[in-house]
Amino acid sequence: MSALLPTNGEYLIVSVLFAVYLALRLNIVPRIGGRRNSEIFLLVFLCGAISVNIGVHYRTVQRGYSRDKVLYAETLRSLSQVLPEGTRVGYVSDIKRSDRNAWLVRYFGTKYAVAPWVLEEGTVPNWVIVNAAVYDPRLIPDGMVLVRDFGEGLRLFRRKEE
């Protein structure tokens, strides 16, 4: 449950600085107050606040802003080079859809690699890609032969010619 108000210290500082601005604007201390000085203060305040956010972005990226995905780019490239001319290729994986991120990485990574082939879940097409963390031969029905094992859980099968 997210908090109703932000809890980081920046907001406390912003509140204090805003109170200072109001004090200047209302000319509570005539020697340093007034419209001109309050505007200069507000400008410095705004530029400072902007710098804080630029720093937040910079530090976040420095810490590593990546989102848990590996595309196996080289392996997938080899796969796309082996596929002959065609339109549809089957896709089988041992990863459950409930493990959303792992499933998406493998499914979309493969789909991206084999375009313009259309990736179709199941083993109906004559060519089938197996993208499995742990390979189980039962994933592939009888009547299909291994064309190539690319490593990293990636295998290409094709239907035996009758």
Place this chain on the structure above:
Amino acid sequence: MSGSCALALILAALVLGTFSSAVFLWEWVVGAPTPLSALILLIGITGVFIKVFLVLKRRIPLLQVASVRHWVFHLLPAACMVIGLICSGIAVVRQARQEPNGEWDAFAVWNLHARFLYRGSEGAWKGIFAPVTWSNGGYPLLLPGLVNGAWTLVGDERPIIPAMLAIAFGALSIGIVWSGVSALARDERGWLSALVLLATPSFLYLFPDQTADIPIALYMLATMALLQFAEAWREVRRPMLVLAGLSAGFAAWTKDEGLLFVVAVLGSHLVTLALLRYWRDLRTNLTMIGLGLAPILALLISFKIFLIPGNNPVQTIGHASSAGRYWEILLGFYDAAKGFGGTWQGGIHPILLLGLFLLLYARPLRNLRPMSISLALVVPAMFGGYFLVYLFSSEGNLHDYIGGTLNRLCIQLWPASVFMLATGLLPTSTATANEIQ
């Protein structure tokens, strides 16, 4: 100077959109373009827009800088901008190197579709529209078309190209806000408006993601900017309105919410001018905007009719009578407002920054221009549209659906909103220097 700069940056964005549309149309009608045909298209389109720029540049009024504020107002924002650009530039490039293939949607949708277009000669690209798992085949093709065009030009499928285009779209947005606001306001607030964008981390995170959110944000911004220019610079009113229509069309050709944007822009314009009884302006403006909009709308409609299966935004009306659904959507909007900018756990909320900015420049509103009123209605109209989309959506888990989409929808509107607030509701170039002060 900044007026010409703003126009040049906007026209550069329009060159990208026109090139993308032309390459896609070529692929659809003639067949896959060769590097030579793509190059000829690019040179031709760039030549036309350079001519447009030169003609308009001569007619844009040259206005003197109006600010007579303390020297700190000239120095500090510019210095902050230089430091901000360096820090943000380093961070964006670093993130692009961390994610060379972009974010999920980049390789699951946008770059995937670009690959279909690039690799799928002889009609195989139409596999985009195959009804398989999460194909999202109905998404418009401005960004994939542009990536395809750039790959065709260089003759190779280099991953750096979509990354560079993504960063270019973001950089153009910041440049247009800076130069456009500077041109209209004639003071330092252009720097500060651009800095507000740079101080929105979630806006910058999207640059290297290679998704269509930043391109659509750019075209929405360009449309708003051109409409403001049309009002402020009467000498170039008609061509600016035509270009605004073209830009709005590109927003619609980038993502589906761009169509809602077109409706919001035309609807708010119609309502405002009709209520004010500016019938002549209404007829002229809508005709000019329509002239620019028509070719891209024709492309989009043809795409929707001939290439993709039906995609009705009203998926169900069953939720319309459910009070819980309305409450859930409102809660989703509240969460999105809190999370907007990516600063909830560190940093300062961008809306607060915008509030400080307005405090610095806001003056009592006098003689609000019809265009400003019309543009002020666009953003609420867009949020109204999003509300209806969520209401009529058949998504089971509405909380997750809103959580996964609304933040990005807000980011899409952010540059245009900053521009509109910095120029529309404040005295600008049509006012005298005294009024501005």
